Amino acid sequence: MIGGAFGVTLANARTGDDAAFACIFRDVQPALLRYLRVITAEPEDVAGETWVHVVTGLRRFRGGEQDFRAWLFTIARNRAADAGRSRHRRPVVPLDMTEAAQQVTAPDAADQALEAVSTQVAMDLIKSLPREQAEIIMLRVVAGLDTSDVARIVGKTPGAVRVAAHRGLRRLAGQVTQTGVTL
Amino acid sequence: MHDEMSGFFPGRPGGEHDEPLLDMILERRPIPPGAPPEIHGLALMLAAVAGPAEPGELAGQAAAQAVFTRLASRPGTSHAALRSARRSLSERPARGRLPLAAALAVAAAGLGSTAAAYIGVLPSSIQHLANLTIGAPPPPHDVSPRTLTVTSSPLPSHHGPGDTGKGSRHPAGSSNPASDKNRPGAWPTHGSQGHGAAPALASCLPAQAQDHGRAVSQVPARPSPAPNQNKPGAVQSAAGSGPSQNRASPGSVPSIWPIPSMSATTVCPGGTIPAQETHAPRR
Numbered sequence: 001m002i003g004g005a006f007g008v009t010l011a012n013a014r015t016g017d018d019a020a021f022a023c024i025f026r027d028v029q030p031a032l033l034r035y036l037r038v039i040t041a042e043p044e045d046v047a048g049e050t051w052v053h054v055v056t057g058l059r060r061f062r063g064g065e066q067d068f069r070a071w072l073f074t075i076a077r078n079r080a081a082d083a084g085r086s087r088h089r090r091p092v093v094p095l096d097m098t099e100a101a102q103q104v105t106a107p108d109a110a111d112q113a114l115e116a117v118s119t120q121v122a123m124d125l126i127k128s129l130p131r132e133q134a135e136i137i138m139l140r141v142v143a144g145l146d147t148s149d150v151a152r153i154v155g156k157t158p159g160a161v162r163v164a165a166h167r168g169l170r171r172l173a174g175q176v177t178q179t180g181v182t183l
Numbered sequence: 184m185h186d187e188m189s190g191f192f193p194g195r196p197g198g199e200h201d202e203p204l205l206d207m208i209l210e211r212r213p214i215p216p217g218a219p220p221e222i223h224g225l226a227l228m229l230a231a232v233a234g235p236a237e238p239g240e241l242a243g244q245a246a247a248q249a250v251f252t253r254l255a256s257r258p259g260t261s262h263a264a265l266r267s268a269r270r271s272l273s274e275r276p277a278r279g280r281l282p283l284a285a286a287l288a289v290a291a292a293g294l295g296s297t298a299a300a301y302i303g304v305l306p307s308s309i310q311h312l313a314n315l316t317i318g319a320p321p322p323p324h325d326v327s328p329r330t331l332t333v334t335s336s337p338l339p340s341h342h343g344p345g346d347t348g349k350g351s352r353h354p355a356g357s358s359n360p361a362s363d364k365n366r367p368g369a370w371p372t373h374g375s376q377g378h379g380a381a382p383a384l385a386s387c388l389p390a391q392a393q394d395h396g397r398a399v400s401q402v403p404a405r406p407s408p409a410p411n412q413n414k415p416g417a418v419q420s421a422a423g424s425g426p427s428q429n430r431a432s433p434g435s436v437p438s439i440w441p442i443p444s445m446s447a448t449t450v451c452p453g454g455t456i457p458a459q460e461t462h463a464p465r466r
Contacts, residue, residue, distance in 0.1 A: 013251075021251045025244055030236040044243065051247040055254045122232045140209045142233045166205045172228070173221045 001144060002027050006065035014059055025051070028069065032076055034119075035138045038127055040080040042087070049083075050076040070149040073139060077153055125172060133168030136161055 002009055002023065012020035032050065036043035053075050061071060126134050132154070139150045140161075151158040204222050207214055211233070214226050310322035 016252075018248060018252060022244065022248060025247050026236065026241060029243065029247075030240045031233070033240050034232060048243060048246065051243070052250055052254075055247075055251045119231050119234060119237055122228045125228070126232065137209075137229075138232075141211065141229045144211070144233075162206075165209055166202060169205050169208060169225060170201070173225045 002065060006068070010058075010061075010065075010068065021055075024068075028072060031142045031144070032072065034123060034142050035073065035135075036076060036080060037123060038134050038138050039077065039131070040083060042083055046076060046080045046083050049079045053079065066145070066149070069143055070145055070153065073143050073145065074153050125175060126168075128175070129168050129171055133164050133171065136164045137168045137172075140165055 009020045009023050013024055029047070033043055033047055036046050036050075040046050050072065054072055057075075061068065063071070126137060128134075129137070136150055136154060139145050139153060140147070145153070147158045147161050151161045154161065156164075201222070204214065204218055208222070208226050208229060211230070214222055307322040310319065314321040
């Protein structure tokens with residue numbers, strides 16, 4: 001998160017300041033890419049389309065950093081849906097539970113401290129969740145959006161979002177507990 | 184569902200006691216030291232997911248920067264997309280109007296011929312045929328159609344004694360000689376005698392009783408209240424000259440199809456942010 005400087009950064013980006021736009025890009029792109037890896041099979045392509053739409057709509061955008069992130073992730077979700085429809089994307093097949101567990105319970109992985117657990121392994125665990133729970137957790141934790149923003153993006157009530165997030169977190173913790181990995 | 188609840192914090196069925204801790208994880212707040220280790224592990228794992236960029240994740244920055252440099256300097260970057268959307272939306276109705284335009288042209292040609300027959304400006308043989316088929320006035324025997332229309336003659340021969348038989352057979356053609364005296368042609372007389380087509384044609388062909396050839400040339404110069412109210416004009420122009428109908432057709436496209444592209448355009452380029460994507464800025 002850029003924080004208090006976001007307003008100035010965004011204003012500069014609107015005027016065509018490359019450095020300001022680069023600052024925004026570097027701040028959001030990792031979370032955007034990780035979120036798209038959960039919901040689409042072509043995360044890089046969809047991320048590129050998302051940025052094109054963000055750039056074209058940047059002059060019309062009004063709001064703070066939280067609003068900007070909510071807007072950007074809404075665009076990303078819509079573009080992912082478009083990509084899925086246009087390319088007849090294969091249905092998302094969740095990772096095999098045993099495969100994910102093996103990745104976590106491998107001897108070297110079990111010996112690792114949690115800090116050493118790669119982002120990819122954690123992503124695989126999240127992707128093993130039901131799609132809705134995984135997406136909501138990514139929007140809440142990775143994108144840093146609040147419940148009301150996530151509810152608007154996914155088209156659910158804030159209560160339903162909260163319940164889904166809790167269920168997803170419990171399931172994640174259950175996987176770790178069942179595999180005997182001490183995180 | 185039950186497995187989800189019981190799998191987390193064993194001994195706490197229902198799981199509602201863990202909700203504050205789960206909310207802390209979701210809000211990325213620090214977890215209290217006394218929380219179960221599962222909570223700590225979960226928080227650390229999610230922190231790894233939300234961590235800083237890994238190698239390769241910023242690989243698209245150059246491309247995004249290039250797009251930004253190219254598009255950000257131009258206000259309203261989606262003119263081409265909007266033009267394309269407009270074009271695609273306007274082509275559809277244009278294709279659908281082609282049969283209608285052809286039908287209008289055919290109908291206008293028929294109406295024009297009928298009007299000319301009632302006015303009595305057709306050549307004698309054709310006028311005679313019209314007289315027999317649709318009750319148009321019989322062709323004059325002593326004057327040419329052009330003389331009949333140009334000069335406001337009372338047409339004595341038209342209603343002469345020799346025409347009595349025809350008049351009885353076609354009462355509308357000769358039952359009102361007074362109108363023939365007032366008007367150069369027989370047009371108003373037929374209208375007053377109940378020929379259904381006459382009143383309608385009278386409103387759109389007022390000048391054709393003067394001179395058929397000149398009336399045709401005057402059609403484009405007649406004032407029209409609005410280009411879109413072109414049905415009468417289309418009828419006349421189609422009856423007189425086909426190309427004018429084709430000219431009128433493209434001109435009426437914008438008003439007949441008021442380009443709903445802005446509303447149909449559900450894609451963003453062009454600064455048009457889809458409604459679902461603008462919820463955040465509107466707050």
